[in-house]
Amino acid sequence: MEPSLALVPPSQPTHSHVSLATSATSQGLHDTLAHGLRSVAVDVAEKHPLENRLKSWDATRETLQMTLERNMYGLHAPVRLQMERQLVSSAPTPLSLGLPGMGFTKPGGNVHLDVLMGRDEEITPEDVLIDRAQSSSTAVTGNFHQMMERRMNLV
Structure with a gap:
């Protein structure tokens, strides 16, 4: 991570991407066996400047x-904060916050990591639109002790 005081990400990507121009044979055709399938996403010339800003907003912040x-x-x-984030992301969710699938937390959610990342006061669509059918199908049916x-x- 390079130290930067940029408030807003750049509108154009700062990294370069590999061109498929070198994968053409002498006939000018793409060599699929040597270079794999050609992607349509690579052929798109320009993208909207806002797209890059949205993709790199969290990293810039x-x-x-x-x-x-x-x-x-x-x-x-910053070293201490990175260590705390790494420890919290590898630790299991505490029982006081409920198990995923019980309706208390969103699937794959980690409250401690959200606090350390500064996302504890944000309301995202994942917070509101929890798929109860999916979360209940992944959880064990029964009471808390069986879970x-x-x-x-132990079972």
Whole structure:
């Protein structure tokens, strides 16, 4: 992650992409056996400038936050935050927050990671539009004790 104080991501991508011009044979045709199938997405010349900004918005915001913390508090602050995020993302969800599929949390949600990332006060479509049929089909039917036995591999 390169230190940057950019508030808004650039409208054009900063990285270069591989061209398929080198995959053409002497006849000017794409060599599928040597270079794989040709993608239509690669053939699209221009994309809307807003698309790149939306894709890299979170990364730019995180880079700005880490750079500001590094400038104010020193190198230890962003390193500590990265370590905490890594620990929280690998830890299981606490039982007090409910098991995924019980209707308390969204599937794959991690409240602690949301707090560390600053997303705890955001309301996203995933928060509102939880598919109850999908979440109940992934959970074990029955009471809380059966769910815990299944989670701890006691059954």
